[in-house]
Amino acid sequence: MDAFDIVVIGAGPGGYPAAIRAAQLGAKTAIVEREFHGGTCLNWGCIPTKALIAAADLYAQIRDAEQLGITVKGVAADYAGMIAHKNKVVQQLRSGVGQLLKANGVTQFTGTASFVDRNTLDVGGPRIDAKKIIIATGSTSVVPGFLPKHPRVVESRGFLELDKLPKTLIVMGGGYIGCELACMAAMLGVKVTIVELLEDILLLLDADVRREVRTNMEKNLAIRILTGKALEKVDVNDKGVTGKVGDEKVEAALLLVSVGRKPVTDGLKLENAGVKTNDKGFIPVDDFGRTNVANIYAVGDVNGRTQLAHYATSQGVVAAENAVGKKPHKHESLVPGVIFTSPEVALVGLTEDEAKKQGHKVVTGKFRFGSLGRAIAVAQTTGFVKWIADARTDQLLGAAVVGAHATELIAEATLAIRSELTCGELGRTIHAHPTFSEAWMEAAHALHGVCVHGAPQKKRS
Numbered sequence: 001m002d003a004f005d006i007v008v009i010g011a012g013p014g015g016y017p018a019a020i021r022a023a024q025l026g027a028k029t030a031i032v033e034r035e036f037h038g039g040t041c042l043n044w045g046c047i048p049t050k051a052l053i054a055a056a057d058l059y060a061q062i063r064d065a066e067q068l069g070i071t072v073k074g075v076a077a078d079y080a081g082m083i084a085h086k087n088k089v090v091q092q093l094r095s096g097v098g099q100l101l102k103a104n105g106v107t108q109f110t111g112t113a114s115f116v117d118r119n120t121l122d123v124g125g126p127r128i129d130a131k132k133i134i135i136a137t138g139s140t141s142v143v144p145g146f147l148p149k150h151p152r153v154v155e156s157r158g159f160l161e162l163d164k165l166p167k168t169l170i171v172m173g174g175g176y177i178g179c180e181l182a183c184m185a186a187m188l189g190v191k192v193t194i195v196e197l198l199e200d201i202l203l204l205l206d207a208d209v210r211r212e213v214r215t216n217m218e219k220n221l222a223i224r225i226l227t228g229k230a231l232e233k234v235d236v237n238d239k240g241v242t243g244k245v246g247d248e249k250v251e252a253a254l255l256l257v258s259v260g261r262k263p264v265t266d267g268l269k270l271e272n273a274g275v276k277t278n279d280k281g282f283i284p285v286d287d288f289g290r291t292n293v294a295n296i297y298a299v300g301d302v303n304g305r306t307q308l309a310h311y312a313t314s315q316g317v318v319a320a321e322n323a324v325g326k327k328p329h330k331h332e333s334l335v336p337g338v339i340f341t342s343p344e345v346a347l348v349g350l351t352e353d354e355a356k357k358q359g360h361k362v363v364t365g366k367f368r369f370g371s372l373g374r375a376i377a378v379a380q381t382t383g384f385v386k387w388i389a390d391a392r393t394d395q396l397l398g399a400a401v402v403g404a405h406a407t408e409l410i411a412e413a414t415l416a417i418r419s420e421l422t423c424g425e426l427g428r429t430i431h432a433h434p435t436f437s438e439a440w441m442e443a444a445h446a447l448h449g450v451c452v453h454g455a456p457q458k459k460r461s
Helices: 015-024 039-044 046-063 079-103 156-160 176-187 207-219 309-324 352-357 373-377 406-418 423-428 438-447
Strands: 002-009 029-033 107-110 114-117 120-122 127-135 139-141 168-172 191-196 224-227 231-237 240-245 248-252 254-257 261-263 296-298 337-339 345-349 362-368 383-390 396-403
Touching: 002 015, 002 309, 015 029, 015 079, 015 127, 015 309, 029 127, 039 046, 039 079, 039 156, 046 079, 046 156, 046 176, 079 107, 127 309, 156 176, 156 254, 168 176, 168 240, 168 248, 176 191, 176 207, 176 254, 176 337, 191 248, 207 224, 207 345, 207 383, 207 396, 240 254, 296 309, 337 406, 345 406, 352 362, 352 383, 352 396, 362 438, 373 438, 383 406, 383 423, 383 438, 396 406, 406 438, 423 438
Parallel strands: 002 029, 002 127, 029 107, 127 296, 168 191, 168 254, 191 224
Antiparallel strands: 114 120, 120 127, 139 261, 231 240, 240 248, 337 345, 345 396, 362 383, 383 396
16 A cells, blocks of 8 residues: 555645645655546636637727727637637646646546545555545536536536537526626627526625626626526527526526536545535635644635635645644635636725624725726726725725736735735835726825825815
């Protein structure tokens, strides 16, 4: 039986960084993956969706280039070609993960790992002994049981495997995955309807940010958004999908189901190790990544915390360091979120509602891209940035941005909040001109009522 210091189950964005970090620290390390290196993120999530969204966005920019004085004739979107590019990107990165593991001396096993006991894993034949084990098996899409099983009813993974887009599409669920894919399809000419049971789409965002995104999706992409009612009485045949939303009939060639994710724990036999799960099947962990069993850790989506690839990576590195025996430290608690809709959205820290619930006297400062020189020059004036601060201390508590390059711009806000900067300190920081990042400085000035490029405001007392 092979024996290791650390064994990681799952080679996704939480697992493979954990294995590499453990190996860097001198631990004899192995990793077990039953499908592909990179997990859902690399193969059927973050990377493939962004490859397709980038292509769709470029197509939309080319069609709208006349406003910049450029006339383009005969432009067409080749979805099969876009899929080929997506597959090439995925294969390149998947291969890169395998090479990184090999270069760091991580032993790789292919198969489904199951616990024999708290220190022993079965990998479909060979058994592996481990002093410490890190579970990083991720999550998968939830498909409600009342939906018919049919090729015209797909979740995100199935949607990304299509080599041809439907002419019409119903998206069940108005979360970030559903909205991203809806925007991508709409930019390529698909007639899209989103059905969301809750009162609005993207409810993790502040109301003003949601309003900006929804307005653009409805007005500029012609996406129909139905909220506050369930999609019911779904019927499907070889011609298409029909359903009812309240009294209204909806129909399309394809139904994309995007209503949440559930942990992947099938086959693990957690009970053999004594690892507990909660009522939703997730593996609870403490702030150090530890499960209820002392030598077993769980990172990423499988533990039910914020389900984002970059948070999984951060958790994986922390768990590996703690497992190897470095001075224990906790998971990072400030996690930026990025949504690749049209326009892009990003947020970090507290929303306005969260800050108020925590007892802060909240003050905000906003600056619209419509007043920003760089945005006007490149004809990307939709959206704004917003700071959320404590009026008593001036400390930055949260930030949001909606518009061009939002997913890149959020990095500055994340660093500022993590560093516990005040709004005044951020506002006094010189930002290069002309850039989109200037908007953060302008919004900080706006919060204090001294923005020179915005309408006059009453100063905050």
